[in-house]
Amino acid sequence: MPSSTPRATTPADATTAETVDVIVVGSGAAALTAALTAASGGLSVLVLEKSDRIGGTSAMSGAGTWIPLNHHARAAGYADSEDEVLTYMRAASREGWAEEEGNLWRAFVANAPRMLAFVERVTPLRYELIPQPDPQAECPGGKTIGRMVSPKPISRRVVGRYASRIRRSTLPHIFSYREMVSYDPYHAPVLTGLRLLPRLTWRWLTNAAGQGNALITGLLKGCLDAGCHVELGVRVTELIQDEDGRIIGVRAEQNGKPVSFACTRGVVLATGGFEWDAAMRDAHFPGTFDRYGSPSTNEGDGHRMAAQAGARLERMDQALMHPTMPTRYDGRLHGMPNTFQAEPHAIVVNRYGRRFVSEYDYNIGEALDRRDPMTGEALHLPAWMIADSRFLKQAPLAFRWYASYDRGWVHKAPTLHALARQIEVPADALAETVARFNGFCAAGRDADFHRGESAWERYKAGHSTAINGNPTLKPIERPPFLAIPLNRSLLGTKGGPRTTPRGEVVRQDGRVIPGLFCAGNLMANPIGTRAIGAGTTIGPVMTWGYICARTLLGNREP
Numbered sequence: 011m012p013s014s015t016p017r018a019t020t021p022a023d024a025t026t027a028e029t030v031d032v033i034v035v036g037s038g039a040a041a042l043t044a045a046l047t048a049a050s051g052g053l054s055v056l057v058l059e060k061s062d063r064i065g066g067t068s069a070m071s072g073a074g075t076w077i078p079l080n081h082h083a084r085a086a087g088y089a090d091s092e093d094e095v096l097t098y099m100r101a102a103s104r105e106g107w108a109e110e111e112g113n114l115w116r117a118f119v120a121n122a123p124r125m126l127a128f129v130e131r132v133t134p135l136r137y138e139l140i141p142q143p144d145p146q147a148e149c150p151g152g153k154t155i156g157r158m159v160s161p162k163p164i165s166r167r168v169v170g171r172y173a174s175r176i177r178r179s180t181l182p183h184i185f186s187y188r189e190m191v192s193y194d195p196y197h198a199p200v201l202t203g204l205r206l207l208p209r210l211t212w213r214w215l216t217n218a219a220g221q222g223n224a225l226i227t228g229l230l231k232g233c234l235d236a237g238c239h240v241e242l243g244v245r246v247t248e249l250i251q252d253e254d255g256r257i258i259g260v261r262a263e264q265n266g267k268p269v270s271f272a273c274t275r276g277v278v279l280a281t282g283g284f285e286w287d288a289a290m291r292d293a294h295f296p297g298t299f300d301r302y303g304s305p306s307t308n309e310g311d312g313h314r315m316a317a318q319a320g321a322r323l324e325r326m327d328q329a330l331m332h333p334t335m336p337t338r339y340d341g342r343l344h345g346m347p348n349t350f351q352a353e354p355h356a357i358v359v360n361r362y363g364r365r366f367v368s369e370y371d372y373n374i375g376e377a378l379d380r381r382d383p384m385t386g387e388a389l390h391l392p393a394w395m396i397a398d399s400r401f402l403k404q405a406p407l408a409f410r411w412y413a414s415y416d417r418g419w420v421h422k423a424p425t426l427h428a429l430a431r432q433i434e435v436p437a438d439a440l441a442e443t444v445a446r447f448n449g450f451c452a453a454g455r456d457a458d459f460h461r462g463e464s465a466w467e468r469y470k471a472g473h474s475t476a477i478n479g480n481p482t483l484k485p486i487e488r489p490p491f492l493a494i495p496l497n498r499s500l501l502g503t504k505g506g507p508r509t510t511p512r513g514e515v516v517r518q519d520g521r522v523i524p525g526l527f528c529a530g531n532l533m534a535n536p537i538g539t540r541a542i543g544a545g546t547t548i549g550p551v552m553t554w555g556y557i558c559a560r561t562l563l564g565n566r567e568p
């Protein structure tokens with residue numbers, strides 16, 4: 011396993027030799043941005059990653075990155091302002107969040123553009139603007155372009171022996187995020203392959219990748235250049251506190267042996283979500299899930315350690331949820347995020363056979379997770395995508411490939427009544443819902459959920475042709491009819507230790523735990539289940555890593 015200078019101290023006493031300034035736990039985007047910032051500012055930094063691969067969910071991601079006020083948009087002439095961003099966040103978020111999270115939002119908005127400029131300055135990462143609107147661009151302050159960026163592909167070779175240790179994705183990382191949204195290889199794999207053949211061949215020859223693999227390769231290269239030490243296969247299990255409660259190191263397991271590491275300035279926890287811990291998941295997200303999309307090492311270790319050190323955990327019922335298709339990863343069934351339900355001849359119904367959301371809504375995950383406030387029970391699940399035979403012809407070509415990973419996934423029947431019986435949904439209600447939807451298709455307007463009307467939904471419909479002016483509305487009438495389960499899939503939970511706007515973790519009584527910082531999906535994320543940008547996690551998680559490190563640097567510019 012590659013690793014730079016070993017820095018473990020044994021026995022388990024962190025106050026012995028081999029002390030660094032900062033320990034960063036995890037190696038996703040939050041962790042590596044924190045490590046990069048702290049090390050660039052002159053601090054000695056040790057990164058500890060539990061898995062034998064670097065990058066966590068971030069490496070697997072599309073790396074669609076929501077950074078309002080970024081310099082690429084400014085250079086392209088797209089006007090924006092802090093006021094507009096905050097107005098949008100207020101309008102697009104759930105009620106009450108602006109009052110509770112406003113301080114953190116302001117810190118995010120002030121730091122996100124600085125963070126991006128800094129990352130481009132000290133790493134080989136180069137970003138490009140992505141022509142995607144805010145998911146709720148109609149809200150006051152919303153924008154139809156300018157806030158989404160993503161890294162251009164880079165060769166993994168720049169990180170030398172770590173190249174093979176970058177965590178691979180379930181997504182096709184041979185493409186950049188911009189190519190994914192501009193060419194749509196899921197619908198047109200052959201055409202996209204042919205059009206991009208020279209550059210794809212070059213990437214293949216040079217071990218270059220886009221999306222999350224580019225992100226982690228670039229961040230890691232910056233970290234190594236800045237002198238960070240990176241240790242893989244180290245599961246941090248406990249925070250070490252001195253008699254005043256200050257965090258002075260961590261205990262961990264490495265190769266089955268206990269080790270400990272000491273630090274003088276602090277520990278940044280960035281261990282991602284707790285989606286792979288069944289007990290925590292059941293406690294905060296009762297009900298079933300389709301699949302999980304993150305690495306199975308995201309098991310809530312950071313949550314447990316922080317709680318043990320006295321941290322207040324909040325927002326534990328918030329998560330990034332997204333429809334997924336089945337695939338295999340690390341030898342087991344896994345979820346690959348994909349909006350396969352956003353097709354013209356398809357709708358989504360709940361267990362009562364009724365629609366409850368626009369199928370093209372970016373926040374369909376939030377709708378799937380809607381719960382009864384009294385009982386906590388999911389209101390709509392199990393939910394189903396219902397389609398007619400034309401779905402299979404028009405759905406992403408990749409759909410058939412992924413469907414083959416779960417043979418019982420797609421249900422078929424010659425009539426809607428027979429289909430309803432198969433999936434145990436009230437047959438009359440389903441037939442009525444489909445008839446009503448077909449009426450909307452004839453009229454060219456979805457009177458219930460306004461499908462295809464918002465900027466996001468028009469953008470999403472890009473590849474389809476219109477009948478009656480609305481390309482998202484086409485009837486469900488030709489047998490055989492299809493039903494596919496469409497329940498919650500978790501890409502990462504977003505609750506955890508409550509932090510100050512400086513990234514410091516606080517106790518139950520609001521006092522800061524000295525020396526403890528936290529960033530990313532692990533923290534009580536100020537942007538919860540409802541996404542406000544198409545990449546509302548990567549941009550913020552990087553920014554929170556940056557903010558933690560800035561605080562560790564005494565607010566100095568790195």
Ligand SMILES: Cc1cc2nc3c(=O)[nH]c(=O)nc-3n(C[C@H](O)[C@H](O)[C@H](O)COP(=O)(O)OP(=O)(O)OC[C@H]3O[C@@H](n4cnc5c(N)ncnc54)[C@H](O)[C@@H]3O)c2cc1C
Pocket residue numbers: 035036037038039040041058059060061064065066067068069070071072073074075076179180181244245246247280281282283303304305307308309310311312330346347501502529530531532544545546547548549551
């Ligand atoms: C396929 C896919 C595509 C996505 N696309 C996008 C997108 O385009 N845009 C977007 O904004 N979001 C996207 N997301 C979500 C996004 O990737 C995550 O929300 C984000 O990467 C979380 O970053 P993080 O740094 O908080 O955690 P992670 O990247 O998950 O990193 C956490 C790391 O901590 C390590 N760790 C855990 N416990 C310990 C321990 N005890 N000791 C040491 N290390 C530990 C883990 O092994 C892991 O490597 C996507 C998610 C998936 C699955």
